[in-house]
Amino acid sequence: YMPHFRAQMNCVPGMITQFGFTPSKTTEEMRATLEIQDKVKNINEIRVEKSKKLVAKGEDPLERYEFDYLLICNKICGKSHYNMQMKIVVETEEEFNAWLKEQKEFKNSLIN
Template structure:
C-alpha cells in the first residue's frame, strides 16, 4: 500500500511459509545491512534510497526446530548454558535462559553504539497462523493521536 494505510509496528517479523516475500528497505540515518543468515539473504539499507530483495520461506520455525541437525545444535548450546548457569547460581547470580532456535534479522554493518541491539526474531508460520496473528495487530494509522 503506497499510502501506508496497512502498516503495523511489531517486535517480531511474521512470514507465511510458501508465500513470496518482497522486502523493501531504507535507512533514515546511516548505512545498515539487513542480514537474515538462515535465508542466506543480505541487503544494504541506504539513507535516501530504497533497496529490495525477494525470497520465499519454505520451512516454518516449528519445522526447523524439529530438524535433527538444528535440534542437536540447540541441545549442545543448552548443555553449555546449563553448565554456565550452575556456576552463576553458585555465585548467587541468575541462571541463563534456555536457548530456542529462531530465525533472525540482524544488522550486519557496524552502524553505531546500538548496533549490537539491532536484531529481530522472524517467525515463519502456516498461512492460517499468519492470518490469525495479522488479525490481532493494530494498524499504525490507528495508533496515531488525532487532533
C-alpha cells in the first residue's frame, strides 16, 4: 500500500502482479509544501519530548523525522508485519537518468 499515492496492489505468493502510475510531485516538492512542513514540525516536536525521556533512561534519542513517500504492508501477515515498509524516492526524469548513469551494470555489480 502506498498511502501518499492512494494506490495499492495485493501480492499473492507465487503470482506475478504489476501496475504503474506517475506521481505528480517529487519527494523534494512534497517536502517543500507548507502542509508537509507543518506535519513534520509537529512530529519532530513530539519526538524531541520522547527523546528527552529516553535519554533520561540512558537510551538513545529518536532521530529527526523527514518526509518520505512510503510503501507499507497493510495486511496483518506475520510477526514482522510492522517492519514491512520501504522508502519510495520520486525524482525528476533528469535526476533519475543522472542516478542511472552512476550505477554499475548488473553483471559488474557482482564483482567486488
